[in-house]
Each structure stands twice: as structure tokens, then as C-alpha cells.
Amino acid sequence: MKPILTEKYRPQFHFSPLEKWMNDPNGMVYFQGEYHLFYQFHPYSTIWGPMHWGHAVSKDLIHWEQLPAALHPDEHGAIFSGSAVVDWENTTGFFDDQPGLVAIYTSHDTYPGSDRPRQRQCLAYSSDNGRTWTKYSGNPVLADETKTDYRDPKVFWHSETKHWIQVLATGQSATIYKSPNLIDWQFASEFAEGSHAGFWECPDLFPLPLDSGKEKWVMLVSLGDTGEHAEGSRTQYFIGDFDGETFVNDHEKETVLWLDYGRDNYAGVSWSDLPARRIYIGWMSNWRYANQVPTKEWRGVMTIPRELSLISNADGIRLIQKPVSEAQVLRIGCESFKDKLVTTEQPVSIPLKSALLELNLEVEFEGPALAEITIQHSEAEKTIIRYDSETETLSADRTASGEADFSASFPAVQEAPLKMKDNSIRLQLFLDASSIELFGNDGECAITSLVFPESKESVLHLASHGGAIKIRSMELHELSSIWNKEG
Numbered sequence: 001m002k003p004i005l006t007e008k009y010r011p012q013f014h015f016s017p018l019e020k021w022m023n024d025p026n027g028m029v030y031f032q033g034e035y036h037l038f039y040q041f042h043p044y045s046t047i048w049g050p051m052h053w054g055h056a057v058s059k060d061l062i063h064w065e066q067l068p069a070a071l072h073p074d075e076h077g078a079i080f081s082g083s084a085v086v087d088w089e090n091t092t093g094f095f096d097d098q099p100g101l102v103a104i105y106t107s108h109d110t111y112p113g114s115d116r117p118r119q120r121q122c123l124a125y126s127s128d129n130g131r132t133w134t135k136y137s138g139n140p141v142l143a144d145e146t147k148t149d150y151r152d153p154k155v156f157w158h159s160e161t162k163h164w165i166q167v168l169a170t171g172q173s174a175t176i177y178k179s180p181n182l183i184d185w186q187f188a189s190e191f192a193e194g195s196h197a198g199f200w201e202c203p204d205l206f207p208l209p210l211d212s213g214k215e216k217w218v219m220l221v222s223l224g225d226t227g228e229h230a231e232g233s234r235t236q237y238f239i240g241d242f243d244g245e246t247f248v249n250d251h252e253k254e255t256v257l258w259l260d261y262g263r264d265n266y267a268g269v270s271w272s273d274l275p276a277r278r279i280y281i282g283w284m285s286n287w288r289y290a291n292q293v294p295t296k297e298w299r300g301v302m303t304i305p306r307e308l309s310l311i312s313n314a315d316g317i318r319l320i321q322k323p324v325s326e327a328q329v330l331r332i333g334c335e336s337f338k339d340k341l342v343t344t345e346q347p348v349s350i351p352l353k354s355a356l357l358e359l360n361l362e363v364e365f366e367g368p369a370l371a372e373i374t375i376q377h378s379e380a381e382k383t384i385i386r387y388d389s390e391t392e393t394l395s396a397d398r399t400a401s402g403e404a405d406f407s408a409s410f411p412a413v414q415e416a417p418l419k420m421k422d423n424s425i426r427l428q429l430f431l432d433a434s435s436i437e438l439f440g441n442d443g444e445c446a447i448t449s450l451v452f453p454e455s456k457e458s459v460l461h462l463a464s465h466g467g468a469i470k471i472r473s474m475e476l477h478e479l480s481s482i483w484n485k486e487g
């Protein structure tokens with residue numbers, strides 16, 4: 001394998017660009033059997049700079065073919081985040097006989113003769129499955145001089161009202177516009193509830209079915225890092241209804257629901273035009289230290305793609321996220337056991353054959369206890385996952401996981417609420433060369449976290465404090481790398 005693919009922190013089964021800087025996922029669309037992933041890309045540096053859209057395609061959401069950058073800066077500026085759709089009915093008039101792809105993105109420059117940022121929405125289209133793009137000659141299609149933060153358009157077709165809908169991040173709100181043709185946009189409404197702990201970025205809006213057969217709408221909103229909160233940048237979500245004009249939140253406007261309790265899942269949005277499923281991917285980093293993470297030839301990695309659904313539980317309706325089932329293709333070996341008691345005196349240690357793994361565990365608590373799963377990367381380096389049955393809190397502690405001196409904000413214990421069911425919890429953990437992703441109770445909570453361990457010779461320890469626990473079942477899968485020789 002090329003040295004660039006074996007660099008010590010190089011993700012082996014998550015998407016990362018072959019080289020240089022990557023941030024937000026952009027323009028994800030499913031078309032003619034291909035999942036497209038575009039992304040914020042700086043092809044000349046491993047730190048953020050004039051943005052392009054990088055491009056990759058996949059047939060299974062796990063193995064990616066990396067393609068040349070799709071969109072380059074132009075006379076309207078750099079190419080910030082945005083979305084892409086299939087224009088099935090040729091509402092734009094851009095296509096001849098076949099439907100094609102239209103990208104809607106933010107052009108970022110400054111007002112002539114001033115330093116004030118200018119953000120305007122532009123279009124580009126492709127008739128060859130996203131391989132080449134033409135910028136629309138009438139760009140920009142949406143501008144507002146009164147707004148400085150005016151970016152990250154997410155567009156979808158609303159079949160009930162037969163309009164395109166655009167959700168745009170507008171400072172401390174999401175503004176909704178509608179259009180018959182992606183070119184002429186009209187204001188519909190503005191939504192500004194929930195958390196304002198950071199400027200709003202990268203919104204998404206989509207319906208999901210409820211178990212009752214009813215449908216609810218979900219809005220995702222990422223919150224930028226203001227420097228005031230230990231968490232840095234993170235993502236909230238809302239559940240409500242949408243009639244083609246206005247999003248109505250089910251909750252009190254102060255209610256805040258977090259998409260992920262780890263520090264490294266930002267700017268996530270979902271695939272467009274994917275029948276029957278809603279899959280999203282996030283950028284596995286945090287603006288607090290994204291430019292400093294200790295990788296060399298490349299910087300930036302995506303989360304594992306996750307399928308979204310809704311459940312109704314005692315707290316109300318909640319968003320569930322699970323790694324896509326396609327990830328099972330990575331499994332190459334399995335160790336398992338059932339019904340093993342772990343007492344304070346008798347921890348269990350399992351040497352790991354690989355530093356790439358998926359762990360599925362069901363843990364039963366016979367009384368109050370603190371369960372501890374330690375990934376011992378080397379003698380000095382460990383990542384500790386804990387579940388406290390008294391406070392019903394799941395946590396991932398990366399204070400001693402490895403390299404962390406690049407940012408004072410990096411060492412952290414990341415905590416998520418997780419209720420027991422029938423005195424037990426289920427955990428799913430993915431470990432790659434520089435990340436862990438932890439899902440509680442089949443996706444009721446997620447903790448996504450970068451870690452930079454020096455050594456890849458790991459041991460897994462299962463321990464319990466203050467009482468015994470029973471491992472009802474454990475399945476440990478060694479995972480394969482997605483890179484081939486050429487990358």
C-alpha cells in the first residue's frame with residue numbers, strides 16, 4: 001500500500017481524502033446506483049483555505065472511488081457547503097432528454113471594496129453523473145445583502161406542494177425558501193428555536209416515518225464553535241411538522257436535542273434522492289482543533305454513514321442513528337461469548353488481533369455498578385468507555401488515549417444519557433486507526449470521538465466497579481481496510 005495510506009492515523013474504513021484538507025460533507029445524492037459524496041476540500045494544503053468541492057462515489061457507502069475535484073472557485077468566490085439533487089422533471093431546463101444532477105452551493109467572497117464577507121447561493125449542473133459540471137450562467141440565484149452569514153443551502157423536492165424547498169443557515173436561524181425551478185426563489189419562513197450556542201450552519205430537513213405509520217419532519221442544525229463552550233462545534237436536531245412553507249417544532253422552543261454526545265460529528269447532512277432510506281454522514285472533527293489534528297498528508301475524515309429513524313419512547317419522539325448495514329461487509333473474523341460474569345476481582349481481558357474492530361455487547365446490571373470497557377492501545381494509552389447504572393450515563397474518556405497536545409480542548413470525557421432496558425444496555429463500538437464511534441441501545445445515543453493512539457497493539461479489558469455485571473453477549477469482529485494498493 002502507498003505510504004500515504006498507512007500513515008499511523010490514517011482511517012482504514014472511514015472515508016478520508018487521499019491527500020489534503022477536508023471538512024463538511026456536501027451534495028450527497030444517490031443517482032443511477034451511485035452514492036455521491038462531495039466535500040469541502042482544499043487541494044493545496046492540509047489546513048482550511050479556498051474551498052473546492054472534492055468528489056468520491058461509492059456503490060455500497062463503504063468503499064469509495066476518489067475522483068477529481070468537482071467544483072473550483074470562480075468569479076463569485078470559493079465554493080462553500082451545499083447540496084445536490086436529481087432534477088427528474090428538468091424543472092431547470094438545464095438538461096436535454098435525461099434527468100441530471102444540480103448542485104446548489106454557497107459562493108463566498110467579499111463585497112467589492114470591503115472586507116465584509118459575501119455569501120450567495122449558486123447552481124452548477126452535470127449531465128454525466130457528476131463527472132463534469134457547468135456553472136449556471138445566471139449565478140447567483142439567491143442573495144441578501146442584509147445578511148452576512150447566509151450559507152449551506154440544503155434543497156429537496158416537496159411533492160405535496162410541487163416545489164423545491166431550500167433550507168439555508170442565516171446567522172442564528174434557518175430560513176426556508178421555495179422555488180418551482182431551482183432558479184427563482186421566494187421566502188417562505190424562518191425558524192430560530194433551540195440552541196443558539198453557536199452560529200447556525202449546514203441545516204437539513206427531511207421526513208421520517210414513525211412506528212404509528214405517521215410521518216414527522218426532522219431538522220438538523222449544526223452550531224459553530226464560538227470558543228465559549230467546551231464542546232466546540234456540534235449538531236442539534238428538532239422534530240416537528242412541515243407543510244411546504246413552515247417548520248413547526250413539536251417541543252418547547254428552549255428544548256435542545258443533541259445529535260451526538262461526542263466531540264467529533266459536525267456538519268452532517270443526508271443523502272438526497274435515496275428511496276426508502278435516510279442516510280447521513282458527518283465530518284468527524286471539531287472546529288476547535290480541526291486545523292491542528294496530528295495527521296500529515298491529509299486532514300479530515302467522515303463518520304461511518306448512519307441510517308436515521310424515529311422512535312417514540314418515554315421522553316417523546318427521538319432520532320435514532322445506526323451505522324448502515326452495509327458496514328457488515330467489513331467483518332472478517334468474529335470472536336463471541338455469552339453469559340460471562342465480570343466481578344470487581346475478575347476482569348476479562350481479550351487481546352485484539354486488529355486495531356480495526358466492531359464490538360457488540362449486551363451488559364446486564366444485577367445492581368448498581370460501573371462497567372468499564374478499556375481499549376488498551378499500549379501500556380500508557382487507553383480509551384475508556386464507562387456505563388454508570390446509577391446515573392444511567394454512558395461515557396467515552398479520551399484523556400489518555402494518545403496524542404493530545406495539539407489542543408488543550410482535546411482531552412475530554414464525553415457523556416451521554418442512556419436508559420437501561422430490562423436492567424441492561426446494548427453497545428456497539430467501531431474502532432478505526434484514529435476514531436471511536438459508540439452507539440447505545442441500537443442508536444438511541446451516539447458518542448463519536450477522534451483518538452490518536454501511538455500503538456495499534458490493543459487489548460480489550462472488561463471490568464466492573466462497585467458490583468458485578470453480566471456480559472449477556474459479546475461479539476467482536478475484526479474489520480478489513482477499504483483501501484486497495486492504489487488507494
Ligand code: FRU
Nearest residue numbers: 024040080081151201202267
Ligand atoms: C461548516 C462550515 C460551513 C461553510 C463551510 C466552509 O463547517 O463553516 O458553514 O459553508 O464550513 O468550509
